[in-house]
Amino acid sequence: MTNSASNQMWGGRFSAGPDAIMEAINASIGFDQRLAAQDIAGSRAHAAMLAAVGIVSDSDARAMREGLLTVLSEIESGTFQFSTALEDIHMNVEARLKALIGDAAGRLHTARSRNDQVATDFRLWVRDQCDAAEGGLMALIRALLGQAEAGADWVMPGFTHLQTAQPVTWGHHMMAYVEMFARDLSRIRDARRRMNESPLGAAALAGTSFPIDRAMTAEALGFDRPMANSLDAVSDRDFALEFLAVASISAMHLSRFAEELVIWSSAQFRFVTLSDRFSTGSSIMPQKKNPDAAELIRAKIGRIFGANVALMTVMKGLPLAYSKDMQEDKEQVFDAADNWMLALAAMEGMVKDMTANRESLRKAAASGFSTATDLADWLVRVLGLPFREAHHVTGALVAMAERAGCDLPELPLDDMQSVHPGITTDVYEVLTVEASTASRTSYGGTAPTQVRAQVARWKEILR
Numbered sequence: 001m002t003n004s005a006s007n008q009m010w011g012g013r014f015s016a017g018p019d020a021i022m023e024a025i026n027a028s029i030g031f032d033q034r035l036a037a038q039d040i041a042g043s044r045a046h047a048a049m050l051a052a053v054g055i056v057s058d059s060d061a062r063a064m065r066e067g068l069l070t071v072l073s074e075i076e077s078g079t080f081q082f083s084t085a086l087e088d089i090h091m092n093v094e095a096r097l098k099a100l101i102g103d104a105a106g107r108l109h110t111a112r113s114r115n116d117q118v119a120t121d122f123r124l125w126v127r128d129q130c131d132a133a134e135g136g137l138m139a140l141i142r143a144l145l146g147q148a149e150a151g152a153d154w155v156m157p158g159f160t161h162l163q164t165a166q167p168v169t170w171g172h173h174m175m176a177y178v179e180m181f182a183r184d185l186s187r188i189r190d191a192r193r194r195m196n197e198s199p200l201g202a203a204a205l206a207g208t209s210f211p212i213d214r215a216m217t218a219e220a221l222g223f224d225r226p227m228a229n230s231l232d233a234v235s236d237r238d239f240a241l242e243f244l245a246v247a248s249i250s251a252m253h254l255s256r257f258a259e260e261l262v263i264w265s266s267a268q269f270r271f272v273t274l275s276d277r278f279s280t281g282s283s284i285m286p287q288k289k290n291p292d293a294a295e296l297i298r299a300k301i302g303r304i305f306g307a308n309v310a311l312m313t314v315m316k317g318l319p320l321a322y323s324k325d326m327q328e329d330k331e332q333v334f335d336a337a338d339n340w341m342l343a344l345a346a347m348e349g350m351v352k353d354m355t356a357n358r359e360s361l362r363k364a365a366a367s368g369f370s371t372a373t374d375l376a377d378w379l380v381r382v383l384g385l386p387f388r389e390a391h392h393v394t395g396a397l398v399a400m401a402e403r404a405g406c407d408l409p410e411l412p413l414d415d416m417q418s419v420h421p422g423i424t425t426d427v428y429e430v431l432t433v434e435a436s437t438a439s440r441t442s443y444g445g446t447a448p449t450q451v452r453a454q455v456a457r458w459k460e461i462l463r
Helices: 003-009 018-026 029-052 058-077 089-109 114-150 170-195 214-220 230-235 238-264 292-315 324-353 358-365 372-383 387-404 413-419 425-430 433-439 448-462
Strands: 155-160 163-169
Touching (some): 029 058, 029 089, 029 114, 029 214, 029 324, 058 089, 089 114, 114 170, 114 238, 114 324, 155 358, 155 433, 163 170, 163 358, 170 448, 238 292, 238 324, 292 324, 372 387, 372 425, 372 433, 387 413, 425 433, 433 448
Antiparallel strands (some): 155 163
16 A cells, blocks of 8 residues: 555555554653653662663763763753654663763663553652642642631521521531541552552562662662562552542532632622632623633543543553553643642632632621521420420421521510520520521531630641
């Protein structure tokens, strides 16, 4: 078949026919160049180890290590010329190293394979992202703590089914997200500990006959230990999957909070005012102030979920050890990491800048019969009614208030006593939203005293 005919078969996209198509599908340098710093760190550790055990000379190792620093400098300065023909970051770096130091560069690949090399690079990169995520989560938690401390006694409605349920405090609501993001922080730290083993030295899949010191390279790269099985070392991508799983759970938390901010900043709620830095206007409606940052966080979460599913799908049918399918492990993780870090930073900025509208919060908290549970509790505690009977009496009083067009604290005592004669004026003391929140002093409750205690606890933990 002629090149002309093959070009037609391939849709004319590739001028050189199947060879160009194979180069395009096989090459990963378009995305794995992001691993450059990790690749060079791994190679420098490997070169030092090769010299230490006598596999290469000290002079060759020194030339390799210094040459690799030159390559890194060129990459960081933007002068390095990446080549698709060289497929990936490893071959691009090695080719440039040979141009710089000559034949000594060829000894760098002794006792290793691209399989353990890429597994090491990628693990180092994901580990760095764990550290970045830890920083982002801690910054967001601190921003939430600031809001919680400022509004520890600000009353707002608590919701179930997005219907008014019971009054809570602004600080309590903020602390709920502190707990969520703190679990994310715990998960990412736990994942980092588990992934902190070195694949380097596993070679292609079976280890090597050279007398290498895998503990030396593991220590040099900050790993706790070498991985214990060479087959597993080159074929494992659990570390990336676990990173994506943690990112997905955290992204879900971000999306829930973003949804609340969208609702709360609406004209119908007016619970919060977002700063101009995280809002945009309308091209046609001058009165609009749109919570675009929150909406974009809510939308970007789909990319993180998608990355998780994509990599699980890539890995689910692969026999041991390495398969070329695994080249498709990086783009999803890169994209998910970028979007998670961006969403964390944007949420931190919104939380730090937003203003809670205290009067709107209180007004909403006092509506919708939000202290009905407090009334039922009073009937149980003071009159000794069984809770089911108290629930029935309260329901009747709510219906009465609804017909009268008022809330429970506005019902006359005579009307209340028509439902149950034992009710006294003391009941009004528990029907304010402030009294309601102040009474919820059980551990983890919404009372301002509890909120302040939790804020103090978390400040100490973070310190």
